[in-house]
Amino acid sequence: MRRDVRYGKDTCIACGTCGVIAPEVFEYDESGFSQSVLDNNEGTQAVPEEVAEDVEEAYEACPSGSIKLNDTPFKPKTPVSN
Template sequence: MSLFTIVDKETCIACGVCGVTCPQIFDYDINGLSEVIIDDNHGSKQIPELFYEDVIDAYESCPSESIKISEKPFHGNPKKYERL
C-alpha cells in the first residue's frame, strides 16, 4: 500500500493536533497553518511506511477534516479524492 497526505489550508484551523501526532510529516507555515513538510504540501511524495500509523492518527484526529489521505498522489489538490 502507498500512502499520500496533504493539508487543505482553506479549512485548517491551526489546532496543532497533527504536528503533535506526527511532527516528522506535519509542521506549520509562516501563517501557523499545518502543511506536509516532505513535499511542500503537494501530496505527491509517498509517506514513509514508518509513519503510516501516525499520519492516519493525525487524519482521524483532525477536527476540521483538513488532513486528507489517499493511496494515490494529490498533486497539489486536497479536494482530489474522497476520504478513505
C-alpha cells in the same frame, strides 16, 4: 499500502493536533497553518512506512478534516490566475 498526504490550509484551524501526533510530517507554515513537509504540501510523495500509522492517526484526529489522504499521488495544484 501507499498513502499520499496533503493538508487543506483553507480549513485548518491551527489546533496543532497533527503536529503533536506526526511531527515528522506536519508543521506550521509562515501563516500559522499546518502543512505536510514531505513535499511542500503537494501530496505527491508517499508517506514513509515508519510514520504511516501516525499520519493515519492524525487524519482521524483532525477536528476540521483538513488532512487529505490518497492511495495515489494527488493531482498537481492548478495556479489561480487573475
